[in-house]
Amino acid sequence: MKWVYGIAVLLAALQLIVGEAGSVSPNRAAGVALVEAVEILASESGVPNTVTGLILRNRLYDTVFEVVVFSTAILGAQYLLADEQPTANVAQxxxxxxxxxxxxxxxxxxxxxxxxxxxxxxxxxxxxxxxxxxx
The missing domain is CATH 1.20.5 (Single alpha-helices involved in coiled-coils or other helix-helix interfaces)
Structure with a gap:
C-alpha cells in the first residue's frame, strides 16, 4: 500500500513542476481574479477600508446566524422539555x-x-x- 502513496506523491510533485512551466500560471489567474474581487467588495461595501467592509459583510452575518442557531436550539429544547415531569426517585x-x-x-x-x-x-x-x- 505504501507504493500507492509514493506514486500519489510523485504525481502531485510532477503536477506542481509541470504547472509552473506552463505559459499561463493558474496562480497568476487566481491573483487577477482576487484583485477584481477585492475591488468589487470595496465598491459594494461603501466603506473606505476594504478590510472593514469584508468583516462587516462576512463576519457580521456569520455571528448573527450563530446567535440565531443557538437561540433556536435553546427554544427548541425548552419547548420539547416543557411537559417533562421530574422523576420522584432521584438516585444520589x-x-x-x-x-x-x-x-x-x-x-x-x-x-x-x-x-x-x-x-x-x-x-x-x-x-x-x-x-x-x-x-
Whole structure:
C-alpha cells in the first residue's frame, strides 16, 4: 500500500513542476481574479477600508446566524422539555469519595466552559465551537 502513496506523491510533485512551466500560471489567474474581487467588495461595501467592509459583510452575518442557531436550539429544547415531569426517585451518591469526585468534575467542567467561552469569542469562528464544546 505504501507504493500507492509514493506514486500519489510523485504525481502531485510532477503536477506542481509541470504547472509552473506552463505559459499561463493558474496562480497568476487566481491573483487577477482576487484583485477584481477585492475591488468589487470595496465598491459594494461603501466603506473606505476594504478590510472593514469584508468583516462587516462576512463576519457580521456569520455571528448573527450563530446567535440565531443557538437561540433556536435553546427554544427548541425548552419547548420539547416543557411537559417533562421530574422523576420522584432521584438516585444520589451516598459515599463521600464519589460526592467529592462529582463536585470536582463539575467544577472542572464549568472552568473549561468559561475558558472556552473567553478564548472562543476572541478567535474568528471560535465562538460557535466554544459554545458547542461548553454546552
Amino acid at each position: 451518591f451516598t459515599d463521600i469519595p464519589s460526592i467529592v469526585l462529582a463536585r470536582v468534575g463539575a467544577t472542572i467542567s464549568a472552568l473549561i466552559a468559561v475558558e472556552l467561552a473567553i478564548r472562543g469569542h476572541l478567535t474568528p469562528g471560535g465562538g460557535f465551537a466554544a459554545g458547542v464544546a461548553g454546552g
